[in-house]
Amino acid sequence: MSRYRSLPHLAEQIEGVARAGKQVVLTPETARLVAAALKAFSTNPKADTIAAAVCMSRQRCTEPCFRCSGIANLVQQIYENPERAFMPEFKGDKR
Numbered sequence: 001m002s003r004y005r006s007l008p009h010l011a012e013q014i015e016g017v018a019r020a021g022k023q024v025v026l027t028p029e030t031a032r033l034v035a036a037a038l039k040a041f042s043t044n045p046k047a048d049t050i051a052a053a054v055c056m057s058r059q060r061c062t063e064p065c066f067r068c069s070g071i072a073n074l075v076q077q078i079y080e081n082p083e084r085a086f087m088p089e090f091k092g093d094k095r
């Protein structure tokens with residue numbers, strides 16, 4: 001049975017052990033989970049790839065269109081700083 005409830009909980013446990021100056025030891029199962037999380041974290045899709053994935057036109061854009069490029073830029077910004085997704089100016093709110 002795992003000793004963590006979720007990935008954030010696991011991260012907190014690892015941080016706590018590291019902060020205490022102790023060596024972090026992971027079971028093979030947890031190490032695989034951490035490796036998968038690191039791979040996902042380090043994934044930084046290119047704007048053209050995102051644009052191709054989100055394109056809603058029937059023919060799919062051969063070159064990213066303005067709309068798809070805009071969405072791709074927003075997604076890239078969220079990858080860089082997830083908190084931005086909750087900022088009013090990020091959503092185009094001009095209040």
Ligand SMILES: [Zn+2]
Binds near residue numbers: 065
């Ligand atoms: Zn498009």
